[in-house]
Amino acid sequence: MKTRNIIIIVLAAAILAGAFLWLKPKTENQSKEPETNLSEQKEQATPKPQEFQITIKENKIVSGNSVIRVKRDQEVKLKVTSDVAEELHLHGYDKTLDLEPNVQSELKFMADISGRFPLELHNAEVEIGALEVAPE
């Protein structure tokens, strides 16, 4: 009776653990791929920041994704254009970007904290989107 229970528990735990490992997305580690070219290696050493273009009109994102999804430890470059002078605030990371009317401004940073961070227009006090940084 007791051993039967133990077997059932161990079996269930094994099935669940197996399912977990099977379902969990593999972490792609590009830097571990065998390198052949020296110049390529150099490029790998300084990976290009992931770029996102955002255009804001009347306190709304009219082109580009409102939710920016990246993986942690990825460098991110936001290219933002607004129709009016504004201040864009990335919560959590607590970064601000001054926006001139119809001039593209850039915000570059390392997305090294995982989580969901709202993007807000400070003057209009409007949340226009969010940065979602997935762990690993």
Added chain:
Amino acid sequence: MRLNSFFKASALVFLAAAIPQTVLAHAFGQTYTLPVPLWLFLWSAAAAVIVSFLIFGIFVNKKAAQSKPLLTSRVINSGWLAPARIISVALFILTITAGYIGSQEPYLNFNVPFFWLIFMLGLTYSIAIFGDFWPFINPIKNIIEWIEGLTKTKFTGVESYPGKLGYYPALLFFFFIIWLELLSDGIGIVPRNLSFILITYVNLNILFAYWYGKEAWFKYGEFFSVFFRMLGKVAPVEFSNRRINLRWPFSGLIKGKADHFSLLLFILFMLSSTGFDGFRETAIWGEFVTNLSKWLNPQLINAICLILSPFILLAIYLVFIWLMKLMAGSNKKVGDLALVFSFSLIPIAVFYNVAHYFPMLLIQGQTMISLVSDPLGLGWNLFGTADYQLDIRIIDAATVWYSQIALIIIGHIAAVYVAHMEALQVFSKNTLLSQLPILGLMVFYTVISLWIIAQPIAVEAAKESSKNAEFSQNLEGLRQPPPPERPGVQP
């Protein structure tokens, strides 16, 4: 006369504080929690089902649980009680006073984070772990006992408590406090308002305790007493008759049952209020409210849905209880069975609450570190921690996910176990079959909780976000260099 003018003054203060502050958010800022990914949601839902059958399989042949002998039992050293009471009343007075004389910025005043985070979340979780010690420290009770001592009148009640009223007074305040927390447009995070509400609450309770007798009032009427008593049933510690008993966790849920329909509603609201808070941040909910907002004010939609939420869970609960009655071939009434099984929902409610709010406690709770040094926001630095800045890196999103899943599954296991034990006590035959509906019910509630934390979060509509943004922005102000009113402070 004097009292009258006091009330007028209070009302004025209340209004003055409430109106210009409506730009502020609901009581809490963001916690930067990422929704649980789909694969993890699917896995944990499957885990909930498998684990349910596992418990079912293991305990199915057990005889009805004898209420297990307590592990140990000691007499409470009453020397400990006096300081605990004094500290609790002192903290209460500090909370009230800070609200009136301190800064009116919620993040710079001790009272807002202390009440909403340390008390409403921290104390809640402590009680679920260490047992319901609230009756010992309840400041309202202590104040009443002091009044009794001073005036030599006993609060034994002018009238006996009307049985029909059940736990409805507590439930009513429960609705109010959740509304205040989630939907009041920030009224509850204005320090002065919070102090006013707490004073009013305490005075009302003193009056009612006098009228109906403190015994009855703290059993049925006072919200925190009922709330913490329900939570304490989960704990491995029990206080009874001046004794402290150690028992198996969750065993407190097996003995006894809800003695009034209103208590069942109360327990369901413990679950649905957290669910509502999670759900209203999702994109689906955002769409729903936007669609309906053509006809109804979004605030009103939210309030209606909050009030409806426990009744929706109740309908689901009753259907499963009815199925269980059918399968067990029992001649007991559905209503009676509903009361018997009500405590088995408590673990789901408690663990889902922890899963939902612990990131907030861990991150926003850090404001207490700076606030102990500067409780009134006046630029003090009593312990040298006034310039502490929130560290949002302390928990990474993956840790949050796995902790949330683990907590919800643990709550689920406990609920299934408790329901199983209750079924063994209630039904003489067919326990095996009768278990399936309750198993289904628990899986259903658990999967709802999991589903909510896995939902994509809405980019908030323009109008709402302005309010939310303000508060979180203010909170983030803490992480900026300190404001200029703090001269001579070196980092």
